[in-house]
Amino acid sequence: xxxxxxxxxxAHLLTVFFALFVLxxxxxxIAVFLLSLQGPEGQLTFPMRGFSFHWIGxxxxxxxxxxFVEAFGRSFWLGLxxxxxxxxxxxxxxLAFRTNFRGSNLVFYLTISxxxxxxxxxxxxxxxxxxxxxxxVQWYSSALAGHLTWTLPFAFLIMLGIFGRFNPAYEEAARDxxxxxRTTFWRIVFPLIASSVIGVGLLGFxxxxxxxxxxxxxxxxxxxxxxxxxxxxxxxxxxxxxxxxTLTTVFSxxxxxxxxxxMQKLEELQNQQEx
Amino acid sequence: xxxxSKDLRPYLLVAPQTLTFLFALVLPIMAIVIISFWDFNGFTxxxxxxxxxxxxxxxxxxxxxxxxxxxxxxxxxxxxxVLISYPVAYYLAFRIKSSKWQTIWFLIxxxxxxxxxxxxxxxxxxxxGREGLINKALIGLxxxxxxxxxxxxxxxxxxxxxxxxxxxxxxxxxxxxMMRIDRALxxxxxxxxxxxxxxxxxxxxxxxxxxxxxxxxxxxxxVMGEFATMRLMSGxxxxxxxxxxxxxxxxxxxxxxxxxxxxxxxITLLIVFGILRIVDIRKQI
Numbered sequence: 001x002x003x004x005x006x007x008x009x010x011a012h013l014l015t016v017f018f019a020l021f022v023l024x025x026x027x028x029x030i031a032v033f034l035l036s037l038q039g040p041e042g043q044l045t046f047p048m049r050g051f052s053f054h055w056i057g058x059x060x061x062x063x064x065x066x067x068f069v070e071a072f073g074r075s076f077w078l079g080l081x082x083x084x085x086x087x088x089x090x091x092x093x094x095l096a097f098r099t100n101f102r103g104s105n106l107v108f109y110l111t112i113s114x115x116x117x118x119x120x121x122x123x124x125x126x127x128x129x130x131x132x133x134x135x136x137v138q139w140y141s142s143a144l145a146g147h148l149t150w151t152l153p154f155a156f157l158i159m160l161g162i163f164g165r166f167n168p169a170y171e172e173a174a175r176d177x178x179x180x181x182r183t184t185f186w187r188i189v190f191p192l193i194a195s196s197v198i199g200v201g202l203l204g205f206x207x208x209x210x211x212x213x214x215x216x217x218x219x220x221x222x223x224x225x226x227x228x229x230x231x232x233x234x235x236x237x238x239x240x241x242x243x244x245x246t247l248t249t250v251f252s253x254x255x256x257x258x259x260x261x262x263m264q265k266l267e268e269l270q271n272q273q274e275x
Numbered sequence: 276x277x278x279x280s281k282d283l284r285p286y287l288l289v290a291p292q293t294l295t296f297l298f299a300l301v302l303p304i305m306a307i308v309i310i311s312f313w314d315f316n317g318f319t320x321x322x323x324x325x326x327x328x329x330x331x332x333x334x335x336x337x338x339x340x341x342x343x344x345x346x347x348x349x350x351x352x353x354x355x356x357v358l359i360s361y362p363v364a365y366y367l368a369f370r371i372k373s374s375k376w377q378t379i380w381f382l383i384x385x386x387x388x389x390x391x392x393x394x395x396x397x398x399x400x401x402x403x404g405r406e407g408l409i410n411k412a413l414i415g416l417x418x419x420x421x422x423x424x425x426x427x428x429x430x431x432x433x434x435x436x437x438x439x440x441x442x443x444x445x446x447x448x449x450x451x452x453m454m455r456i457d458r459a460l461x462x463x464x465x466x467x468x469x470x471x472x473x474x475x476x477x478x479x480x481x482x483x484x485x486x487x488x489x490x491x492x493x494x495x496x497x498v499m500g501e502f503a504t505m506r507l508m509s510g511x512x513x514x515x516x517x518x519x520x521x522x523x524x525x526x527x528x529x530x531x532x533x534x535x536x537x538x539x540x541x542i543t544l545l546i547v548f549g550i551l552r553i554v555d556i557r558k559q560i
Contacts, residue, residue, distance in 0.1 A: 118500025125303020
């Protein structure tokens, strides 16, 4: 009681500050949602002029604002590819780090260093390597490599945290009972990390789906969605730009919701089995 | 001595990830370093070994200005991020008592960072533009007669957008550090009569420092390595090293771009190692 009486004012102040922070994060997003639902007379700023799905429809009219659908397709497949590779590579590396091996420090620092190399360097460097090797830059080759330098370190750190948290006795018990490595992994280890793997997958996909700088110089002649949108900012001055923003944001939200829901379900399942 | 398959196992397991980094990170950086010594004859890059690119960077006032401008933005964005993120992380870690709500609020703070950066920049136009909400409010309150042009396409809008884009990279590590603080320490200090200011200064701040350090590394490297926000939010007026590199590549001056990239990398690494010398972050992982 004493504490609640002592600091009501500063406590409220902090709550207000936090609320303002959340408003700062979501306010612009909500503004864009609203403005993308304007009537055909709509402008880039408030007040809203009417209400319609005119601008949402305009996004799909190819000649109006660049080629959104194809760029979306590329970003979607690239995201899936990055997600898959990120999950598999980081789980494997996480498994390796369950034992102490010579050179593990080197591997660790190599991975972390990828986070602190400025993005533009990665883009430029991969572009240079591809041109020295006489390979054409493409979204599915050079841009893929660029994205992995960003997603893998995060996934690796998360996997280290997850593997560090559960007891190796589970696996040892399974091995003592004669289970092969493969059986031990799929029957014991994987169910324990499954929900985190989905989290890592979501992170891998969204980081790739939204990545700009690490794609910018190396996606070849075709654009990924963020590059396409960046190009539009210079020549599209109608709410169609906002409509596109609304669509991609809603897409991200749906993905996040599905991932969180699945993680929740998996954890419930896990808890039931432990009982 | 025979090497059993068991000894090889961890190496096989880390091989895919490590090979990816060797190909997509180490090799590219080596290539940049090599190219940075090449010549540029006005049309194309010529293999060679010259220090002219570097001499050009260090002797030109234009480059110096661009570098200083980059540091200015990195510093401003960092400062605002710390000032915002520390109280936010503190609120999440200490004021919200149920761990379920902690997770929910943290997720609410995280979700916007999983959406498109470019869209998040654009979404400031309805607020900052000539006819944006802020100008309308100022005119409505008779604080100004003419719309203020400086909100959009200025240093202010660049910093605002970058803070909006990168604040989570500061909030998350500070939150992580704060969650590791043993609550018994704080109750003990309270029982001994410590003021909340002293608890903040002598317990929470020192223990949250590694989080601030990690956040600093993230924010500084993110600001140093990008050009899109600078281009979009300054309307092409402000310049940064990232933007400069991008422009040099667009005009095919690869050796010059590479030399700038090497200098940028060296500066970034200096800052990171400087931070790591002050704060030990290894225990945070």
